[in-house]
Amino acid sequence: MSLLPNSDSPVPAETASRSRGPEEVTERLLNSAITVFSERGFESATVSDIARTCGLTTGAIYARWPTKRELFTAVIEHTSAQRMLLLIKDAEATTAEKLTMLGATLFISTRDDTRNLWIEACVSASREPSLHPAVAQCQEAEAGDLAEIVAEGKASGVIDPSLSTDAVVFLCQSLSLGTYLAMRVQAEERGRPTDDDWSEIVARLIRAIRPGH
Incomplete structure (x- = not known):
């Protein structure tokens, strides 16, 4: 009788995870x-829900994050680090193009787990003081990325240098949070703006912060 495993037999998820590196399992x-x-x-x-979704045991989670709160904090930091990465790192995009892309992403109506998570993070942080520092830190990191775009815009003449950078950044973050939340709770019978109408509004906002307006 052969002691070798049948190559056609399915490999249990937990066993399969051991063949992957720890970084991949964490991801x-x-x-x-x-x-x-x-x-x-x-x-x-x-934690059981999360382990079940991933096909692993709760032990794999607790080995990395001793509590659900620590896991939630790690998730917030993980998603925050990726939210604007491609946009910020696109060195070839002009400031106007970056602002236009930011505006376009506000109007994405398809389900987005990352944006859903950010809504949940903000709500949870308002209720759980222990979660507030992590959410605030991620919000501040995003603000720093946006401030870089604003600084580029002021230097290139796309944004009026007399405008407060903090105010422009706050507007961007408020629109990002508010538009997605509004789309989540909007009544189905209420018509939404067309893509063209939304693009025109974004274009006018960008023009409004140019010098001379």
């Missing part, structure tokens, strides 16, 4: 946590 866990937290919120989501 899988974080991505599963993003999905579960974004769907159920911090309070309702459980």
Whole structure:
């Protein structure tokens, strides 16, 4: 009788995870946590739910994050680090193009676990003082990235140098949070602006912050 495993037999998820590097397993866990937290919120989501979604045991999670709160914090930091990475790192894009891309992303109506998670993070941070520092730190990191775009815009003449950078950044972040939240709760019978109408509004906002306006 052969002691070798049948090559056609399915490999259990937990066993398969051991063949992957620890970084890949951590990435899988974080991505599963993003999905579960974004769907159920911090309070309702459980570590078991996340482990089940990922096909691993709760031990794999607790070995990395001793508490659900620490896992949630890690998820917030993980998603925040990726939210604007491609936009900020696109050295060839002009400031106007970056602002236009930012405006376009505000109007994406398809389900987005990352944006859902950020809504849940903000709500949870307003209720749980222990979560506030992590959310505030991520918000500040994003503000720093946006401030770089504003500085580029002022230097290139796209943004009026007399405008407050903090005010422009705050407007961008408020629009980002507000538009997605509005789309989540909007009544189905209420018509939404067309893509062309939204693009025109964004274009006018960009023109409004140019010098001379």
